[in-house]
Amino acid sequence: MIELRGAATGYGAIPVFENMSFAVGKGSAMAIAGPNGAGKTTLLLLMAGMLPLWRGAMHVAGNDVSALGAEERIGVGVVLCPEGRRIFSTLTVEENLQLGATTIRRSLHRSGVRRAINDGLEQVYSMFPILRERRHGSGGALSGGQQQMLAIGRALMSRPAVLLLDEPSLGLAPLIVDEVYAHLEELKRSGLTIVVVEEAASRVMSFADTALVLRNGRVILQGDAKEVSEHLDLAKAYVGGGAG
């Protein structure tokens, strides 16, 4: 569904990674793990079109999307839930969700837009009933877990094919983390392709199908999530650190 071939990018003139390749199939999930500064967030920003591709290519559903910017990437179905959720606190919960439908509004005709947005809202509200309750309240007044639900819901409003998540469990209580992953599981079953970045690898590995471990912009482990996870545990046990 989404594929990177020999991708390179960085900030200014400083490269973060030089040659990144992987593919994630439709309806499957990939975990990206690694220590702080490994390049995980950079990788997601690159996929979301916020950073330019220096070399290599990115394909979505077989189409080359390398040259597209952030807004057009959403148009082809790739959307990012950024690190720290970035909920708009000056907007209400429902306005946050409506903002997620910005590209839908542009791509459809007038009559279709309202229905598409209402359907989207209905879908998000039935998935996260708490958001319906708080729909007219400020997005900033939600708890951390609710904000993460809102961030996911907001991303879903653009009807994505590929959902990119940056540290969805950051700062959440373990129980809430499980709830978030239960929802992600549900989305995956419905055919959504998911790429999750987590610094703490344990929870995401049991959710993902494949995994990628980064360190200093290089892939140090890649493959089946279960195997990668075992590898990490081994490394932890014997070296007392590991990449997770």
Added chain:
Amino acid sequence: MRLGLTHDRGPGPLALMGTVTGGTTIVIAISIAVLIWVWAAGGRSESLLVNVGITAIMVIGYQVFVGNTGIVSFGHPAFVAIGAYVGGLVAVPSGIKSAILPDLPHWLMNLSVGFYPSILIGGAAAGLAALVVGPIVMRLSGATAGIMTFGLLVITNEVIRNLDQFTRGTQTFFGVPKASGLLDVYGLLCALTAVSLAYKFSRFGLRTRAARDDPLAAETSGINVVRTRVGAWVLSASITGVAGVLLAHQLTAFSPQSFFITMVIPVMVMAVLGGTASIIGGVAGVVVISAWLEFMRGIEGGSLFGLVEIPSIFGISQLTLGVGLILVLRLRPRGIFGSTEFAWRLSGSRPRDRDPDRGATQGQGE
């Protein structure tokens, strides 16, 4: 020993000395060149070069505040005005004073001091004014503080225009002895360059720059952001005030409209072109823009050097300054020098690459 570019001072008092004397050496060299030039030309363009020297002091004063705090000021002409009027007032001979300002209090009427005392008094007056308003204005956020510096200029201007008893109001103030010699101006320029360099690399300057780059982190490290800004503001105002007194002794006659928003234009462009975070950059900006304005004067014809005779920088020069400002910000937002300064270094020790002042133009605003 050799002279090289550096971003920071390096450890130890010796390195600090090297950094302070480095930039000063360059300015001394330029000053000597100017003196030799005027001497060789038999005094021709002396007046112009005195004006350039005064402008350079203004730019250095401007840099001390804008460069170290990251707040853009539109209000600095107020300090030039305070310096000029206060320094001028105490320097006018008593005989002339009783004629032009008959309503002065007795003690002021009889007061008439020499050139250097008047410079001290004028500079101190500007610094004092800054100290009074600083604590109020400097706790505002960047954008609001910038606006309020403009407000201070408006207030100062109106006060001068209406304080007839001391300033002759909107009428021309005259009678200041013509005393700003080339040697005085460039000597002060060198001294004030050393002062600003010493401030920039002292722990006070370091705290101010830290507060500019990351106010929150600075606060949590125990730095009082407002106090650092007030410090830079007062020093900056005093230097600018000195330039004002020098200007008074150069023009001998002036009026309130000589010191309004127009005055800050060339100063700002010079500082930005050279790099607001760099003192030596400001000097480079003075050289380039002065030459440019002089060239434009040739084209527009007639008037005195741009800064002093205000109408002359209108028209085409003003257009080039405005467009030039935008182009510099677009093409080289950190100016020619960024935040680098010249420093003397023992042969062998190498300058460091990292640039602690990257945030110089980013610290401000909302």
Added chain:
Amino acid sequence: MMVASLQVIVDGLSIGSTYALLALGLSLVFSVMGFVNFAYGSLIVWAGYAIAVTDSVGAPYALTILVMVVFTVVLSIAMGRFAFRPFITAPPATLLLTSFGVALALQAVAIFVFGEAPRHVPTPPVLIESVSVGGVRISLLQILALGLSVIVLVALNLLIQRTTFGIEIRAAAEDSKAAQLMGVRPPKVLLVVFAISGVVAAVVAFVWFARIGTVDPRADLTPTLKAFIAVVLGGLGTIRGPVIGGLLLGLFESVLASFLTTNLLAFQSAFAFGLVILVLILRPQGVAGRVVELAK
């Protein structure tokens, strides 16, 4: 006494409503771009010249106003497109300096094209004639000024609070990067905001020049100053702030004008800034502003 104080309030509100619009136009750009646009006063000046020039070729008043509105909006958009959009990711200090450069350039061009001498800006006499309502003198222009301000305010509020485009503007103002991740195009938002602030400037210019009657290249200073004072007084970053700031400034000036002797009136701007300083001592974020970070 009663009538006199009513007169002060009417005069204050009518001029204050114009200041409120001025401040609002400035604040709109600020909330999205994070800088105070020094060139906002230049828009007003050029709007004045648009009326003067159209009138000099013999166009009827209504047409001169129409031309002025179109011209001002186009100029504002051009300003946003060519002077500010290239700096969209630059820090606010750079943008503030840029806007100063734009103001200088626009003023220089005005001097070059129109010269230093003031030009007459026509106003139909019916607008400025005062009628007495229960002893209070009031002109059609004052009523228009108030009415137009209310209309602009209501329209702007609807646009920003009730439309999806308003959601995009607010999102871009709060967190431009995150908004981009949601598919918002910050450069487009910028241009629309400049267009809106151009419309506001045109409305201000209409009232402004009908009252003053002349325009000269340096006439940008007063509107810029009034907008600055109102904005700082009320606080940046909201719609409420600049409106309250503008009205307060208008009332304050009107009260000053009725109480002060002529020679103290020369201190008017100094008094206004003095008021600002007083307010800022008590409330650094302005009368109605949000608390802003020390520096961002």
